[in-house]
Amino acid sequence: MRVADSHDDVVLTTCPRDCYDTCGMLVHRRQGVVTAVRGNPAHAVSRGTLCGKCSTGYNREWRDPALRLSQPLRRVGDKGAGRFEPITWDTAFAEIAGRLQQIIAARGAHAILNAHYTGTISLLAGIAPMRFFHRLGATEVTPDTICNMAGHVALRYLYGSSVDGFDPRTAEAAACIMVWGANPHASAPHAHEHWLPEARGKIVVVDPIRTPTAAQADIHLQPFPGSDAALAFTLLHVIRREGLVDAAFIAAHVQGWDELQPSLDACDPAWGAAVTGVPAALIEEVAVLYARGPSLLWLGQGLQRQATGGNVMRACGLLPAVTGNLCKPGAGFLYLNASLKQRCMDEEYLAATHLAPRGGLPSVSHMDFAAALEDPARSQALFVWNMNPLASCPQQARLRRALQREDLLTIALDLFATDTTALADYVLPAASFLEFDDLIASYFQLTLSAQVKAMEPMGNALPNQEIFRRLGQAMKYSEPELQESDASILATLMERSGLGLSFASLARRGSIWVPERPAVQFADGVFATPSGRIEIACARAAEDGHPRLPQPWSDPRPAAGHLRLLSPAHAWLMNTSFGNVEKIEKRIGEATIALHPADAAARQLAAGDSALVHNDSGRLGLKVVISDKVPRGVALAHKGRWLGTDAAGANVNVLNPGEKSDMGESTAVHSVEVLVSAR
Numbered sequence: 001m002r003v004a005d006s007h008d009d010v011v012l013t014t015c016p017r018d019c020y021d022t023c024g025m026l027v028h029r030r031q032g033v034v035t036a037v038r039g040n041p042a043h044a045v046s047r048g049t050l051c052g053k054c055s056t057g058y059n060r061e062w063r064d065p066a067l068r069l070s071q072p073l074r075r076v077g078d079k080g081a082g083r084f085e086p087i088t089w090d091t092a093f094a095e096i097a098g099r100l101q102q103i104i105a106a107r108g109a110h111a112i113l114n115a116h117y118t119g120t121i122s123l124l125a126g127i128a129p130m131r132f133f134h135r136l137g138a139t140e141v142t143p144d145t146i147c148n149m150a151g152h153v154a155l156r157y158l159y160g161s162s163v164d165g166f167d168p169r170t171a172e173a174a175a176c177i178m179v180w181g182a183n184p185h186a187s188a189p190h191a192h193e194h195w196l197p198e199a200r201g202k203i204v205v206v207d208p209i210r211t212p213t214a215a216q217a218d219i220h221l222q223p224f225p226g227s228d229a230a231l232a233f234t235l236l237h238v239i240r241r242e243g244l245v246d247a248a249f250i251a252a253h254v255q256g257w258d259e260l261q262p263s264l265d266a267c268d269p270a271w272g273a274a275v276t277g278v279p280a281a282l283i284e285e286v287a288v289l290y291a292r293g294p295s296l297l298w299l300g301q302g303l304q305r306q307a308t309g310g311n312v313m314r315a316c317g318l319l320p321a322v323t324g325n326l327c328k329p330g331a332g333f334l335y336l337n338a339s340l341k342q343r344c345m346d347e348e349y350l351a352a353t354h355l356a357p358r359g360g361l362p363s364v365s366h367m368d369f370a371a372a373l374e375d376p377a378r379s380q381a382l383f384v385w386n387m388n389p390l391a392s393c394p395q396q397a398r399l400r401r402a403l404q405r406e407d408l409l410t411i412a413l414d415l416f417a418t419d420t421t422a423l424a425d426y427v428l429p430a431a432s433f434l435e436f437d438d439l440i441a442s443y444f445q446l447t448l449s450a451q452v453k454a455m456e457p458m459g460n461a462l463p464n465q466e467i468f469r470r471l472g473q474a475m476k477y478s479e480p481e482l483q484e485s486d487a488s489i490l491a492t493l494m495e496r497s498g499l500g501l502s503f504a505s506l507a508r509r510g511s512i513w514v515p516e517r518p519a520v521q522f523a524d525g526v527f528a529t530p531s532g533r534i535e536i537a538c539a540r541a542a543e544d545g546h547p548r549l550p551q552p553w554s555d556p557r558p559a560a561g562h563l564r565l566l567s568p569a570h571a572w573l574m575n576t577s578f579g580n581v582e583k584i585e586k587r588i589g590e591a592t593i594a595l596h597p598a599d600a601a602a603r604q605l606a607a608g609d610s611a612l613v614h615n616d617s618g619r620l621g622l623k624v625v626i627s628d629k630v631p632r633g634v635a636l637a638h639k640g641r642w643l644g645t646d647a648a649g650a651n652v653n654v655l656n657p658g659e660k661s662d663m664g665e666s667t668a669v670h671s672v673e674v675l676v677s678a679r
């Protein structure tokens, strides 16, 4: 939509941050120059306001030529000294291609690592570069292992899919919405502000922290971190005792309920209360409320970032199956609505997966990233794009040393100079979402949206996909997929979608619902498991070395004197994005650690003190906040701070040993334990 008068026009576009909301926005221009980025009042989610971080960052640093990377840079001097010289794109591509060819000839393409995640979730800038990497045959640093792989693996065992969740529009039919291990206040601010308060049903939040979403809920269950599987089993014990098991649904759709039942016997409310810390009466109340339904269950990503996160997700995922809270309006579960197929987008075409070596790309977990990088036999080159791993990944001190390897060729693409780009050999300037057309599929609401170009790229910046297209040319790759233009890919995606819209017609509307009418999750009662049923008892899990059934486990409490450190999303940061926005830096102040009053007192710490937080992985100074929103035995220090702003040049990930969760070699960052003392 371009509403033109003589001087002004407005471009309708969409926010591509890794956020549940995927807000519609209006970009105001005066004589072709962007003057403001605002929420679109007509958009169903944003309703005219962006979150604080985007309305600040997009109107300042993101459009500031002095702060954005605008020219390819080549390192001069020692690695990490932060000295670069500008070079032309042609020089950059020729030199990088030459070095890559040497590495491929000497070691093979698997010695090139590819680390990328969700700096932008738009389809071209997020996925199309994989055409180049599939052709190259680089080692994939498995993206989801830094975030949510344990939950994906667990829900695939149980339901055959983790990416086809409930349709949030069906909330109007729900008598209960249970938000378990997600914090929409930070991670989905519009869902917190509109979707939850407007729901007709009772809201239950399950979170160790009394987040603003928990405080606003009808009922807040506050289990000790890592005790959720035990809580789920206790809920099931009560549900069975109260006769609220849906036997007809189980007979039609579930396998393994009888096998599971004996393990519920011991999980009575007294046991559950002792293990989880949640009062027995509250567990009983929620069990009945949820089982009567219809109920929606939102399984957050914080829930599974645990040493036993896979088992936790399998256990919590039992609730809809046993109570028949599925296959009907107002019922179902949601982890991520991340299936592009659901939005009619052809992901295999987009990523050209057929170009990959037979058997797929080699891969390494983010939990083994530092180890792989420090080994010259394993890695000779690294690409980093849509990611700031030095700030986001575990084993930060080790990762920094690995990135400092003189003989490691690192190529980093970003909008800004970050802690990671400082250690690169080549820094390539990426165009922002305001600077090119793209498509965005929200992973919460079932929308498909257009990202529409509103301004020229900053300086010589290029969109990710164009950078890899040109690098493919420099590598003399001849496959047509590697040269297909953005316009052609967008046209083909829209044509194959069968939605009857061109990109231009979608752009005029901003966002559309796909499907148009609210959908019922698993409406056909068919599950993508080998049996076609919900597999509580799962042979595939057993074959992979896991228990055949979910278990009523709870993590042991931290060793004496230790605290369990949670580092979830910060409301004013998006992972590490916006950490360089001056107004936000001022607003959020120093990095903090929140402690329960009793834990602070036991350590002679007062509010505002500087605490030393440490474990075998590292040490970090953090300013103490005292809060009874945090339970005893738990400490809270949000993720996403830039390393440079801390005197020690570290953030909370210096404390993360990179332990793997039980499934999917995924992050267990909410299982980290620390000692906290006065400095």
Ligand SMILES: Nc1nc2c(c(=O)[nH]1)N[C@H]1C(S)=C(S)[C@@H](COP(=O)(O)OP(=O)(O)OC[C@H]3O[C@@H](n4cnc5c(=O)[nH]c(N)nc54)[C@H](O)[C@@H]3O)O[C@H]1N2
Pocket (backbone or CB within 6 Å): 018, 019, 020, 147, 180, 181, 182, 183, 184, 186, 187, 188, 206, 207, 208, 209, 211, 223, 224, 225, 226, 227, 228, 300, 301, 302, 303, 306, 566, 567, 568, 569, 570, 571, 572, 573, 574, 575, 576, 639, 640, 670
């Ligand atoms: N503002 C903002 N929004 C973001 C992000 C951001 O950094 N900032 N990050 C984006 C990304 S990448 C992601 S993956 C999502 C993540 O967003 P969410 O799915 O909301 O996940 P987290 O923020 O990791 O954690 C959510 C909650 O899980 C709780 N939690 C931790 N351990 C446990 C436990 O053992 N049991 C239970 N029941 N709860 C637990 C934490 O206390 C926290 O309140 O948010 C996205 N949105």
Ligand SMILES: Nc1nc2c(c(=O)[nH]1)N[C@H]1C(S)=C(S)[C@@H](COP(=O)(O)OP(=O)(O)OC[C@H]3O[C@@H](n4cnc5c(=O)[nH]c(N)nc54)[C@H](O)[C@@H]3O)O[C@H]1N2
Pocket (backbone or CB within 6 Å): 116, 117, 118, 119, 120, 125, 146, 147, 148, 305, 385, 386, 387, 388, 389, 391, 392, 393, 413, 414, 415, 416, 418, 430, 431, 432, 433, 464, 567, 568, 569, 574, 575, 576, 577, 639, 640, 652, 653, 656, 669
């Ligand atoms: N302690 C702790 N650590 C965590 C987590 C936690 O809960 N606790 N959560 C983890 C999770 S869930 C995740 S998803 C990861 C996220 O970690 P990262 O994937 O590293 O996320 P960001 O820090 O936002 O980095 C994204 C980078 O992409 C850049 N970018 C944005 N748009 C573009 C673009 O169009 N092109 C290019 N080339 N770059 C762009 C941004 O400027 C930014 O530097 O962090 C993980 N780290």
Ligand code: SF4
Pocket (backbone or CB within 6 Å): 015, 016, 017, 019, 020, 021, 022, 023, 046, 050, 051, 052, 054, 055, 188, 189, 190, 574
């Ligand atoms: S980050 Fe999320 S809440 Fe903020 S503007 Fe983007 S989509 Fe909306």
Ligand SMILES: [Mo]
Pocket (backbone or CB within 6 Å): 018, 146, 147, 148, 301
């Ligand atoms: Mo994430």
